[in-house]
Amino acid sequence: MTEPGTLYGLGVGPGDPELITLKALRLLRACPVVAYPAPEDGASLARKIAAPHLPGGQTEIVIRMPLDAGRFPIDAVYDDAARAVAGHLAAGRDVAALCEGDPFFYGSFMYLFGRLAADHRVEVVPGVSSLLACPAALGAPLAARDDTLIVLPATLAEATLERRLDGIDAAAIIKVGRHLEKVRRVLDRLGLGKSARYIEHATMAEQRIAPLAEAGHRAPYFSMILVHSRGDAWR
Amino acid sequence: MTEPGTLYGLGVGPGDPELITLKALRLLRACPVVAYPAPEDGASLARKIAAPHLPGGQTEIVIRMPLDAGRFPIDAVYDDAARAVAGHLAAGRDVAALCEGDPFFYGSFMYLFGRLAADHRVEVVPGVSSLLACPAALGAPLAARDDTLIVLPATLAEATLERRLDGIDAAAIIKVGRHLEKVRRVLDRLGLGKSARYIEHATMAEQRIAPLAEAGHRAPYFSMILVHSRGDAWR
Numbered sequence: 001m002t003e004p005g006t007l008y009g010l011g012v013g014p015g016d017p018e019l020i021t022l023k024a025l026r027l028l029r030a031c032p033v034v035a036y037p038a039p040e041d042g043a044s045l046a047r048k049i050a051a052p053h054l055p056g057g058q059t060e061i062v063i064r065m066p067l068d069a070g071r072f073p074i075d076a077v078y079d080d081a082a083r084a085v086a087g088h089l090a091a092g093r094d095v096a097a098l099c100e101g102d103p104f105f106y107g108s109f110m111y112l113f114g115r116l117a118a119d120h121r122v123e124v125v126p127g128v129s130s131l132l133a134c135p136a137a138l139g140a141p142l143a144a145r146d147d148t149l150i151v152l153p154a155t156l157a158e159a160t161l162e163r164r165l166d167g168i169d170a171a172a173i174i175k176v177g178r179h180l181e182k183v184r185r186v187l188d189r190l191g192l193g194k195s196a197r198y199i200e201h202a203t204m205a206e207q208r209i210a211p212l213a214e215a216g217h218r219a220p221y222f223s224m225i226l227v228h229s230r231g232d233a234w235r
Numbered sequence: 236m237t238e239p240g241t242l243y244g245l246g247v248g249p250g251d252p253e254l255i256t257l258k259a260l261r262l263l264r265a266c267p268v269v270a271y272p273a274p275e276d277g278a279s280l281a282r283k284i285a286a287p288h289l290p291g292g293q294t295e296i297v298i299r300m301p302l303d304a305g306r307f308p309i310d311a312v313y314d315d316a317a318r319a320v321a322g323h324l325a326a327g328r329d330v331a332a333l334c335e336g337d338p339f340f341y342g343s344f345m346y347l348f349g350r351l352a353a354d355h356r357v358e359v360v361p362g363v364s365s366l367l368a369c370p371a372a373l374g375a376p377l378a379a380r381d382d383t384l385i386v387l388p389a390t391l392a393e394a395t396l397e398r399r400l401d402g403i404d405a406a407a408i409i410k411v412g413r414h415l416e417k418v419r420r421v422l423d424r425l426g427l428g429k430s431a432r433y434i435e436h437a438t439m440a441e442q443r444i445a446p447l448a449e450a451g452h453r454a455p456y457f458s459m460i461l462v463h464s465r466g467d468a469w470r
Contacts (some may be wrong), residue, residue: 009371011363011367013256014361016258017257018256019256019360019361020256021248021253021255021256021257021363022252022253022254022256022260023251023253023254026253102363102371103371104371104375104376104377105367105370105377105378106378106379106380107379110376110379113376117374122374124370124371125254126254126363126368126370126371128246128256128337128362128363129364129367131366132246132337132339132340132361132362132364133361135339135340135359136244136337136338136339136359136361139352139357139359141339141348142337142339142340143339143340143341144342145341146388146390146391147341147388148385148386148391148399149385149386150384150385150386151378151383151384151386152383153380153381153382156381156383164383
């Protein structure tokens with residue numbers, strides 16, 4: 001009987017191909033099959049990050065999902081992908097699922113994991129998340145000492161955002177996209193707008209940093225707003 | 236005139252030397268001077284993580300600080316360290332400051348950064364934080380979809396912890412140490428104790444995972460408790 005393969009959830013980092021770990025790189029090169037999410041049309045960011053490291057000759061499973069189609073992925077797409085991955089595992093082939101940032105930090109790997117972890121060997125290799133890449137790119141610490149840090153998807157309702165942000169030490173608002181104006185209103189009301197930092201496509205060629213007031217009206221999906229009650233006083 | 240050097244804050248990852256990034260590895264090897272925190276007696280964890288990668292022949296600055304001496308580091312120790320680093324930078328030598336996990340995520344790099352960033356070239360290379368390594372080691376996603384995630388140092392007062400944890404989707408409680416019993420009381424009162432996951436020394440040889448109820452009475456400093464309101468339902 002064939003020894004079943006392992007599904008590796010590989011964090012490939014936030015964008016710069018040099019921010020992949022040695023472990024993810026080793027497994028990425030060793031797996032005969034790679035799977036990755038992609039928009040309905042166009043190129044996969046996870047594959048783009050991994051591209052300089054791919055040895056060639058691997059079987060590729062492209063999981064096509066409209067990024068803005070709805071709040072949560074369509075079940076059928078992940079059912080199909082999980083079936084394809086399971087087929088390779090059953091045949092004894094290891095599969096590397098490429099994940100932007102970290103697989104378990106708001107990643108779409110969750111949808112494969114939820115379908116396959118009960119019946120297959122799954123190992124996750126953590127990666128550098130945008131949560132850490134954005135502060136590094138901005139030159140602004142994320143949290144320190146006894147700080148409370150909160151991570152909030154900008155998709156939440158305005159009142160929820162305001163309630164969660166009130167009285168915090170540090171916050172990262174992710175998935176900004178078309179919710180930029182809403183987030184700006186909330187931060188301005190809380191007196192946090194001036195010190196908030198906006199960044200999109202951190203560590204990529206298209207990286208852009210701006211004061212929140214100048215960030216425009218709509219952000220890309222891969223953007224973040226960082227807030228700290230201490231502002232710039234880090235000594 | 237000598238071109239001044241750059242201070243690199245390098246995230247070396249959570250413990251497994253293979254979880255360093257290609258970028259941190261390249262800079263680690265290229266810098267003539269490395270600086271790292273260490274306990275008052277004994278070995279530095281950051282140096283231990285980096286050790287397999289060190290080329291040898293580098294000047295080393297050891298920043299000795301009692302881990303449990305007080306809540307915040309003693310200013311004088313970091314004043315001295317910053318002076319030593321500044322001396323090398325002025326002489327044109329790049330300095331790599333080694334940081335467990337990520338430099339800007341509750342890291343002691345903050346204390347060098349606060350003293351040196353205004354007058355020197357400083358670049359931060361993000362790393363894999365324990366916040367991401369612990370979920371990977373546990374095989375338990377950290378946060379997904381519209382989850383609110385909160386990171387709380389266990390050093391906070393019991394009432395503050397309880398207030399912050401009430402109604403959350405996902406939480407990571409860091410710096411558990413001697414605060415384990417307090418955190419357990421709070422989580423039990425909130426009905427979150429049963430699904431909470433405890434882990435210490437993630438990705439290291441000494442890694443230990445236990446249900447929170449069996450975690451004992453005192454944890455090491457490098458330990459974490461992860462909570463998710465969804466428990467194990469990740470599909």
